[in-house]
Amino acid sequence: VFDMLVVGGGPAGASAAIYSARKGIRTGVVAERFGGQVLDTMGIENFISVKETEGPKLAAALEQHVKSYDVDVMNLQRAARLIPGDLIEVQLESGASLKAKTVVIATGARWREMNVPGEKEYRNKGVAYCPHCDGPLFKGKRVAVIGGGNSGVEAAIDLAGIVAHVTLLEFDTKLRADAVLQRKLFSLPNVKVITQAQTTEVKGDGNKVNGLRYTDRASGESHDVELEGIFVQIGLLPNTDWLKGTIALSRHGEIEVDARGQTSVPGVFAAGDVTTVPYKQIVIALGEGSKAALGAFDHLIRTSAP
Ligand code: FAD
Numbered sequence: 001v002f003d004m005l006v007v008g009g010g011p012a013g014a015s016a017a018i019y020s021a022r023k024g025i026r027t028g029v030v031a032e033r034f035g036g037q038v039l040d041t042m043g044i045e046n047f048i049s050v051k052e053t054e055g056p057k058l059a060a061a062l063e064q065h066v067k068s069y070d071v072d073v074m075n076l077q078r079a080a081r082l083i084p085g086d087l088i089e090v091q092l093e094s095g096a097s098l099k100a101k102t103v104v105i106a107t108g109a110r111w112r113e114m115n116v117p118g119e120k121e122y123r124n125k126g127v128a129y130c131p132h133c134d135g136p137l138f139k140g141k142r143v144a145v146i147g148g149g150n151s152g153v154e155a156a157i158d159l160a161g162i163v164a165h166v167t168l169l170e171f172d173t174k175l176r177a178d179a180v181l182q183r184k185l186f187s188l189p190n191v192k193v194i195t196q197a198q199t200t201e202v203k204g205d206g207n208k209v210n211g212l213r214y215t216d217r218a219s220g221e222s223h224d225v226e227l228e229g230i231f232v233q234i235g236l237l238p239n240t241d242w243l244k245g246t247i248a249l250s251r252h253g254e255i256e257v258d259a260r261g262q263t264s265v266p267g268v269f270a271a272g273d274v275t276t277v278p279y280k281q282i283v284i285a286l287g288e289g290s291k292a293a294l295g296a297f298d299h300l301i302r303t304s305a306p
Helices: 011-021 036-040 055-067 131-138 150-160 179-186 282-303
Strands: 002-007 027-031 071-075 079-083 088-092 097-105 109-111 142-146 165-169 191-194 197-204 209-216 222-226 229-232 236-238 268-270
Touching: 002 011, 002 088, 002 282, 011 027, 011 036, 011 055, 011 071, 011 097, 011 282, 027 097, 036 055, 055 071, 097 282, 131 150, 131 229, 142 150, 150 165, 150 179, 150 191, 179 191, 209 229, 268 282
Parallel strands: 002 027, 002 097, 027 071, 097 268, 142 165, 142 229, 165 191
Antiparallel strands: 079 088, 088 097, 109 236, 197 209, 209 222
16 A cells, blocks of 8 residues: 555656655555656756756656655556545556555646647657747747637747747637737737638658648638748647546646645645646646645645554
8 A cells, every 4th residue: 555656757746756755655656658748848948957958868867866765666557547535546557456545646638739741740840839848949930829729829929029920820710719818919010810721731841840731711722831830739638538527627627626736536636737737837747746745745644544
């Protein structure tokens, strides 16, 4: 039986595991892929105190730090079910079952992709998903933002202050973002909005993005836009399918947490991109992971026999 079982091995899970292990309690980590989204990242320039690093390097450092403590790391294992109780049970897809007094869920999220030719090939070579992370890399260049919801319009406004020109493409006949954001967007001189636009291809020169192709859904005609970057803003999907019906989720599928990371299930805490906490970033996930572990530890000392 674990005192604290962490599900997820990204920044939030790694941080939770270290804070737990440093309390001298029995700690385990189950992760489908230790490192999480960080493994898919190229340059990281906003990991404060480290001017510049790379995803795989940071992921290896996270794993090394966790493994320097007495933590039972179960990598390449996927949690399939959580069963609440005095002892919380986490069933794995492999058929194994783990029991713990407290659980910290840090299963993260993934960006929804356009699923068009060139998108995967040029990921990190012009195709980006996070304006806070990659915006400055496109200083003075031309970019597109795909998606006219709140996140797409926020990204376009943000990027317009950094890059030379932003083309925002929306599939529908109109933008879905809040009116106040749309007003701001349409007031900017270096933004062009194209509605009824279905992106069909990311184009590149073999090394990096140099354009995109879209179909005007009204006329059926195909058009090309020359640019250097494409920010895809069509949704972030939290990895909570395995929790539906067990834990309170927001309408976007994020785990609802309070200020200590406590979920709707006693003894179960959550942290990072999988939760309702806004702004999905590495430094935020690290902080939230430590907070959820401290919340879980507080719960443990109040509920379990010495
Ligand atoms: P994740 O990193 O998503 O980790 C989730 C963990 O849970 C993984 O180990 C995963 O395998 C595991 N998992 C999922 N489901 C299960 C399951 N059912 N059972 C067991 N394990 C499971 N942020 C920045 O601050 N700066 C950047 O420059 C930056 N660039 C980015 C670039 C890209 C391409 C991407 C995709 C993201 C970027 N981010 C960046 C965002 C950052 O990576 C995330 O905010 C951060 O990794 C979230 O950490 P997390 O621990 O909450 O989740």
